[in-house]
Amino acid sequence: MDLPEEIFVDAGNLKKGPWTSAEDAILVSYVSKHGEGNWNSVQKHSGLFRCGKSCRLRWANHLRPNLKKGAFSPDEERNIVELHSKFGNKWARMAAQLPGRTDNEIKNYWNTRIKRRMRAGLPVYPLDIPKCASAAQYCYKQEDGRKMGTRVDSESEFASSLTLGEPLSCQLNSLHGGHQVRSFYPITSISDVPPLSTVVANEGLGGVGKGIGSLLPNIKQVCHSPYGETDSRDGSVLFSQLSDVSSETLHAGSYTKASQTCTHNSVRSAIASLFTGEPDPFIVPYDGANGFLDMPFHSFAPSASLKLELPLSQLAESAGTCGSAITSPLMSLPLSRQLPLEADSFGSSASDFLEALMKEAHPTIGLDQVRTDLIDQLLVLTSGNMSTEVAALIGIDKGRWGDDINPVATLEACAFGHREDVSQNCCIGCVAEPAIQPLLPSVEATSLSASQVAGPRVDDILAEVPSGVCMDENYVPVLDFPSSDVVPEWLSPPSWGYPMHLPC
DNA sequence: AACCACTACAACCGCAGATCT
DNA sequence: GAGATCTGCGGTTGTAGTGGT
Structure with missing residues (x-):
């Protein structure tokens, strides 16, 4: 031939x-x-x-013979959607169910379809597609079996979780009169997710405990920071200062990518793996019919293999899409390269790691702001499982609060803006100067005001918290938002509804 | 006609598990 | 048992085609 x-x-x-x-x-x-x-x-x-x-x-x-050519038929399209709802991105498995079609074809079809639907603001899955495993591919379960969560890594996954037939709520945990109180707020889109919240699928509000918990600390920090809108304070100045961001890359990515990058923020990944001591969490398969399999829970620890190449500038862009801007100074770390996830990469001790972490922070950010944000993020990442070692690391040693005070809850108090109320006892006041300062020799506090750097800080915002909020006997905040007129703007309806307090 | 944005598709790459030597 | 090789999978990129301006 x-x-x-x-x-x-x-x-x-x-x-x-x-x-x-x-x-x-x-x-x-x-x-x-x-x-x-x-x-x-x-x-x-x-x-x-x-x-x-x-x-x-x-x-x-x-x-190879018997390959079908040409566009997918409506039946095939329907099959693909259903199969994806069952298997997720298991293209080969899906192809096995679709004679004559290849995994590549299905993958291409799905990716373009996703883009198209998301651009049109449509849900990834039609409402009549039964909820299966895809929206819960990554599920976590606490050791005591009480908390369940689904890591949602992208806009599309989140959209899936929103549109698979179960209404979702945001959950805020608080304490009231010594009892833990969960407040639920209905959400209908990603933009409804408030900060420091847990998203749950409410099978009726009374059934929350058995619903699908979608803990979304990262998404909220990216898209739903309470720290203001896209004005000069929103952090875009910081983003634009990153030299390794090309405008081409900046405009090329989809929102999904941005969301993933936010979610997989290297800082968060690093901290999470530091806390868990392992690069990856236990991933608990979620079975739509039977719930979570019994496996240990290891807090939030994003996968060590996550790619972090998206420029931060894109985050600012995408933030506009979903409501508000990213403002955390830690988010200004250049993500175009990947931080090692193991604490060992920064030396043998966690303080070495934190020091390296802080050195990464943008040099123009005030030390206070960095510290505040770090604490916030530690809280979110630990999801209530902060170890004594870590608590001590950031400056709260057991000796300061005694056996009967929960450092995590106390830190939450700080995150909710009550640092002044409790600082003499155990809160940020302890964290602030003596404890963390030695870890930060290279970070210079600057004279930049908060408005020059990012948005208002947590305590600025929560100055608006109603005066009825106080601390209980364990220095834990009693949070209550009795009516919408005293709720801070970022918590206000109609964006995510009125709180409904339920006893746990 | 030229340019641009978008879509669909083909192909490549890296990785991991299976199999072979 | 260990290393090499093969195979399959999923993610990503490159590009041709198309339609709009």
């Missing part, structure tokens, strides 16, 4: 790029004689200068 010269290249330089019909003919001929498999020998014995992987792909996706 005469073959075009371009098929043959110098030995060792295998051809890449589109396949020609002549190459296809060679491959078909070879497979018909020798059968599938042994793909690396194709190049050796057929004279085709393609690597084995390329041959296999070409055969599987284009040349």
